[in-house]
Amino acid sequence: MKLRACTALATILTLAVTPATVAAQQAESVEAQTSVAEEVAAAPEFEIEFEKFTLENGLEVILQVDRSDPIVAFSTVVHVGSNRERPGRTGFAHFFEHMAFNDSENVPRGWNRKAIPDWGGSRNGGTWSDGTIYYEVVPKDAVDKILWIDSDRLGYMINTVTEAALEREKQVVKNEKRERVDNQPYGYTQEVIRKALYPEGHPYSWTVIGQLPDLQAATLDDLKEFYTEYYGAGNATLAIVGDIDIEEMKGKVQRWFGEIRRGPDVEPLTPMPVSLEETKSFWFEDNFATLPELRLTFPTVASYDEDEQALNVLARLIAGTKNSPLYREIVEEQALAPDVSAYNNSMELAGEFVFRVRAKSGTDLDAVKAALDAALTDFEDNGVNELDLERIKAEQETILYNKLSTVLGKANQLATDNEFAGDPANSIRTAELLRAVTAEDVMRVYETYIKDKPSIITSFVPQGETALALEGAEQAEVWIEDVRSDVASEEVSQGEEAEYEKTPSQYDRSEPPFGELPLIEMPEVWQASLGEGAELFGIENDELPLVTFDIVFDAGSWLDPQDKVGTANLVAEMLNEGTATKTPAELEQAIGLLGSGVSISAGATSVTISATSLARNFEETVALIEEMISSPRWGEEDFEREKSAALTTIRDRQANPQYIAAGAFAQLIYGADHPQGRFSIGTEESVSAIELDDLKSYFDQMLASDVRMHIAGDVSQARAETAFAGVAGLLSNEDTARPDYEVAEQDDEGKVYFIDVPGSKQSVLNIGKLIVPTTDPDYKPIDFANEKLGGGISGDLAQVLRIEKGYTYGAYSYLSDGTEPQTFRIGTSVRANATGASLDVIREMLQDYGPTFDDDAVELTRQKVVKANTRAFESLNAKLGILHEISEYDRPFDFVEQEQQALLSMPREEYQRVISEYLAEPQMTWVIVGDGETQLEPVTEFAGGEVTVLDIHGQPVEQAAADE
DSSP states (O other), rough: OOOOOOOOEEEEEEEOOOOOOHHHHEEEEHHHHHHHHHHHHTOOEEEEEEEEETTSSEEEEEEEEEOOOSEEEEEEESSSGGGGTTTTHHHHHHHHHHHTTTTTBBOOHHHHHHHHHTTTTTEEEEOOOOOOOOOOOOOOOHHHHHHHHHHHHSSGGGGOOHHHHHHHHHHHHHHIIIIIEEEEEETTHHHHHHHHHHTOOOOTTTTTSOHHHHHHHHOOOOOOOOHHHSSSGGGEEEEEEEEEOOOHHHHHHHHHHHHSSSOSOOOOOOOOOOOOEEEEEEEEEETTTTSOOOEEEEEEOOOTTTTTTHHHHHHHHSSSSSSHHHHIIIIIIIIOSSSEEEEEESSSSSSEEEEEEEEEEEEOOHHHHHHHHHHHHHHHHHHOOOHHHHHHHHHHHHHHHTTTTSHHHHHHHHHHHHHHHHHTTHHHHHHHHTTOOHHHHHHHHHHHHTTTOOEEEEEEEEEGGGGGSTTOOEEEOOOOOOOOOOOOGOOOOOOOOOOOOOOOOOOSSOOOOOOOOOOOOOOOOOEEOSSTTEEEEEEEEOSSSSSEEEEEEEEGGGOOOOGGHHHOOOHHTTTTOBTTTOHHHHHHHHHHHTTTTEEEEEEEEEEEEEEEEGEEEGHHHHHHHHHHHHOOOOOEEEEHHHHHHHHHHHHHHHHHHHHHHHHHHHHHHTTTTTTGGGGGOHHHHHTTTOOOEEEEEEHHHHHHHHEEEEEEESHHHHHHHHHHHHTTSSOOOOOOOOOOOOOOOOOTOOOOOEEEETTEEEEEEEEEEEETTTTTTHHHHHHHHHHHSSSSSHHHHIIIIITTOOOOOEEEEEOOOOSSOOOOEEEEEEEEHHHHHHHHHHHHHHHTTTTTOOHHHHHHHHHHHHHHHTTTSHHHHHHHHHHHHHHHTTTTTTTTHHHHHHTTTHHHHHHHHHHHHSSGGGOEEEEEEHHHHHHHHHHHHHHHOOOOEEESSSOOOHHHHHOO
């Protein structure tokens, strides 16, 4: 039941949190485990304070003050998801979410999507099986405007919907499905599982996004019926968090939301768990998959069931760590896959426990299933590892803090918890329940829901490799859209505005004015030198007992041997594979027992060690990283496993149109041998040639490169300097000379390239050119000039291609960043039969952009960028980003203020200059990835007959054939 209150209710909840200790980090004995348990009992308390009240119309409101930044977050959760749909109208809740972002009675057309980003805010929504959420974060001067927009969306939008708007948004949602499901490897897996696991008519027997024929059949009457039934104030929660005054906000909420109709009482759905009489096994030949994938799905329990948390812990214990039985058996012992995963997904009505293994190329899934069964037998024989159990509990505290580390995170969590659990702070109680889970609880739920129980098994295999599917499986039936070159009915437009009688109101519901513009101040930055070539930058912030930091080596794939690209990537992976005194599982356990997370990655120009920890465990976390750097394990078996995993990932990407387009574009701009013209992970050929000694040699070079360290959070400069001194002491005194790479001659300007991926439901477009390094004086002016063109949903590209035309789910343009020459790029995925039309639109927009960039565009850009900076520094990761800018590009500590002044003084003529010089349409290189049978012809027409056809590796087809 919901916690209902007729008057304001101030609530303070406390949580006993679990600290980790150094003893637990190294524990290998019962005594050490006992030490952890004793510290849990002595844990400090974490408090959340908020105020909750209910309007007379039933809207429940939660307010929380957070004055750390001059911003405010809004979250509206409506208790309606795809589980309220009916057969023949699947995907409707998600579709309605899209429609709700269109027009409303008192807000001008298009403002819901366009105006908020222009005011310096961000906005979005989401739908899942059980609910729908709408959310925004804005500078505090726009608070009244968001109250206006949000209340109008909830209470006054349905009269404005027209047939034209309905048909246009259908195309947007269909494009979303094509992009996220139809054009993705394993995209149909959820559809197959849900259809098989749940009986026909069960609210979970279809996916959230639904079927395209159902969506196409939706009518205005369907939309109005859905709104009338579910979109009343009595079926929603509003949470507002940020720089607010509680009493003042109560009055504003009453004014804007108090008149909204309550709506009919929405009867709660009671859990509808399912059971299986027998195991059902299905196979599917996936057009976009290059690797075979096995999933086992077992029915479990609904949300808030007493077994939910034990099932969540079971998933982590059985497959979520290097010490888990599935990882040991499938990844380490039998080397069938690079990784394994398991998760429990408890929803409002039922739950699912899933094992997933994406195997190596050519692996028979029968062998994977046998290995999975052997791992489960091992788990049954040996039971729960108590240290792993304690580690999982320790990790939850950090996870909880991270969820609540931003105003938007707080607003979303409070609203969702209130709407579905009747308690805004339910996540805290959930964490308490999780920490109460025992080994006996874990084994009990395993035996109840998994051991010897029937499941739904899916074998998704690449085209032409059906022999890899599980023996005895039957072919899955999936509705697949035909790729057609032209469908006249899909040509849509914005249409005329609706004619209607405006809903009466006792208040003036016209646009409210801006409030006082918040002052923008960069957080205080400190810097320290830790020796030759080692610099440390920090921002202290004590809002939460968290810290995030990283160590950046100026190395990356730039230092890879030309014939062994991928070496840096493998070094990064191997640093996670234990130390001289710790196995990979022991290292992972030591980090987890601290409640910390450590990841290592390699890019074109750097290798980065990133970490998040509780502030009290900061030094211990740094000490573990120091151990990882000072004494890597360099195990031969670990190396072969990581090398095999890299090869598997490379093969996995080869059928993904997004990766194909990005790879070809980079190669055309920079050249195949340039570090920025290739993926840092390497190619099958280059990775196959790498030996373990190559990694050791690279590692020596890495330690001789310059190092930049960054830290943000609840740690002082003195603590940080002391902790990082040991890391700095590991650096070599020798200098690593970075090789020089020449950027390819820019002779592709105006050329059009096409890559055929048969059966693609969309065409991926990458359009752009080489510009200047981030350090160049023209870089920021180009960035400012691009904002109106493609900066988010309010940019011209998205407004025309998505909002006006319905060709795509999203279209954006952006600048890459780095000390080498960078790129300007337009990126979008459009429905296949709109490829030619989309190319025409983009070319025309580029041609007109400079000449039509007027004084209004200048002012819009100024307002948008300046106000967006009010929320630019909120999260710890955002603060870390500031430090990166300062350290990598030698920025002054107040560079944001300086850039703002440059923006405010930048005249229209300067915008037009950089647009003409850097964003001119004739200079662009055009890369299109799509279905050749239907789309090569319109692309050729667009290109005036001059198209170069490439293979998926970016090589001309004729040349590739000759090389073979």
